[in-house]
């Protein structure tokens with residue numbers, strides 16, 4: 431069984447962001463980078479599927495500059511077998527259609543039985559790439575899954591809907607799943623596995639060899655939202671803060687009276 | 688401009704979010720037609736053409752058939768914009784349609800300014816203005832971003848549509864929401880724990896503050912996903928919607944999916960080490976502090992009152 435997992439490296443969302451000089455994306459300097467949270471579940475599900483079926487080979491694919499190799503190494507240490515790094519220093523400027531086309535161009539000659547992606551990235555948050563990849567490849571796809579079982583080529587997944595409701599959806603492999611938070615419990619790479627990961631194949635492919643389409647949309651400007659104001663910001667000594675909060679609550683709410 | 692609005696039906700009911708699509712068309716001054724796979728006994732109040740397919744025949748989740756019918760309607764109506772809710776139905780179907788139309792899809796739109804679609808980025812810390820380069824554009828709208836000024840009204844002109852496209856995946860029914868446990872929707876005071884609590888043991892700290900205030904404790908999704916507390920305490924899109932008098936968010940960044948569940952709270956206190964956390968946008972008080980210090984101190988003080 432051949433499995434593909436797509437991962438993106440994103441900034442930690444607690445970072446202090448700045449808009450870059452071009453004014454269309456954030457400045458990458460000084461940002462702590464990590465694996466997109468949704469993709470951690472995708473990697474874990476792929477590795478669990480491999481463990482279940484035994485005979486399987488898991489490829490991890492990531493598009494970006496050299497720094498994404500760090501994130502790929504984590505996925506390899508979690509149990510993926512090989513990595514394909516699509517080298518692209520301007521991947522951040524590509525739209526979801528371009529990114530999906532790159533992945534599909536790579537995948538089309540590899541006859542993967544299962545593809546896992548995150549349901550969205552934490553930075554762009556378009557929630558399109560996974561479904562687009564499947565559509566380009568003409569493959570079934572189930573988005574936003576929170577439960578996954580595989581039996582004899584048959585997938586049974588639970589899609590998460592609003593308000594806690596879930597839809598039970600079945601598909602036959604080959605199929606693509608976009609993974610939602612809470613799908614499983616992503617493992618921590620152990621030291622021996624981190625060492626082993628260093629020896630795993632990590633192939634580099636130039637993006638130009640895979641990209642055959644043009645962007646369908648463009649970001650014209652990136653900026654900080656206007657602060658709507660109104661709220662009181664308290665900083666400094668915790669003891670003072672406690673008193674201030676209590677005074678405001680007494681003053682402005684029916685609580686504590 | 689002409690728009691095609693893709694209404695939404697779930698578990699036997701027309702969703703109120705359908706009217707947010709109408710509000711969006713109104714706001715941008717566009718004409719509209721609507722597409723809905725629903726039930727004839729429960730149609731939207733809407734003045735315009737409603738391309739309608741029966742949900743009993745095409746099911747609530749059958750992306751292939753829904754896409755096929757949409758493509759026919761798009762061919763007939765030639766809309767410049769096809770508008771979905773950014774919901775589990777919309778973000779699943781929209782990219783399928785966009786690809787078939789070779790159209791750009793712009794996700795989670797919150798505004799339309801000078802021809803630019805405005806979308807949040809990086810957990811709402813930043814915004815982007817986006818322009819489509821294709822003649823037709825598919826958009827999904829963030830829940831709650833657009834609202835009708837008045838009550839919905841009107842009666843649609845039905846145009847029935849059909850397809851013989853077969854499903855690629857099989858929808859085998861719903862799994863109901865887990866019932867029982869606490870009912871946060873009735874709580875007057877809620878103190879919620881976010882990922883910022885750091886470890887499961889710190890739930891107790893949050894529960895203690897809730898108890899001192901005579902309220903209940905809730906949680907954000909990562910806390911529930913990590914099984915630090917049970918699902919019926921989760922506040923947000925995929926959890927409960929609450930409207931207490933006081934909501935204290937401890938170590939919660941303020942992602943839109945969380946805000947949707949608690950923005951009707953009368954008064955919001957946020958405790959967060961990050962001064963720029965988006966929760967600050969809707970908080971009445973943002974206390975920039977380590978919750979592990981502030982929460983116990985606040986609890987002690989309240990107990991001593």
Ligand SMILES: Cc1cc2nc3c(=O)[nH]c(=O)nc-3n(C[C@H](O)[C@H](O)[C@H](O)COP(=O)(O)OP(=O)(O)OC[C@H]3O[C@@H](n4cnc5c(N)ncnc54)[C@H](O)[C@@H]3O)c2cc1C
Pocket residue numbers: 443444611880881882883884906907908909910921922923924925926927937938939940941942943944945948958959960961964976977978979
């Ligand atoms: C379809 C969908 C549905 C979703 N449904 C929900 C839902 O129903 N409910 C929900 O909550 N989320 C939901 N989410 C997830 C949501 O997008 C966020 O990922 C989630 O709300 C983040 O939770 P958090 O704020 O606790 O964690 P984070 O975003 O990781 O934020 C942690 C915060 O804690 C702060 N912090 C860290 N340490 C401390 C400290 N010592 N003291 C004080 N502050 C500290 C940080 O500054 C940060 O702001 C959904 C996502 C999707 C895609």
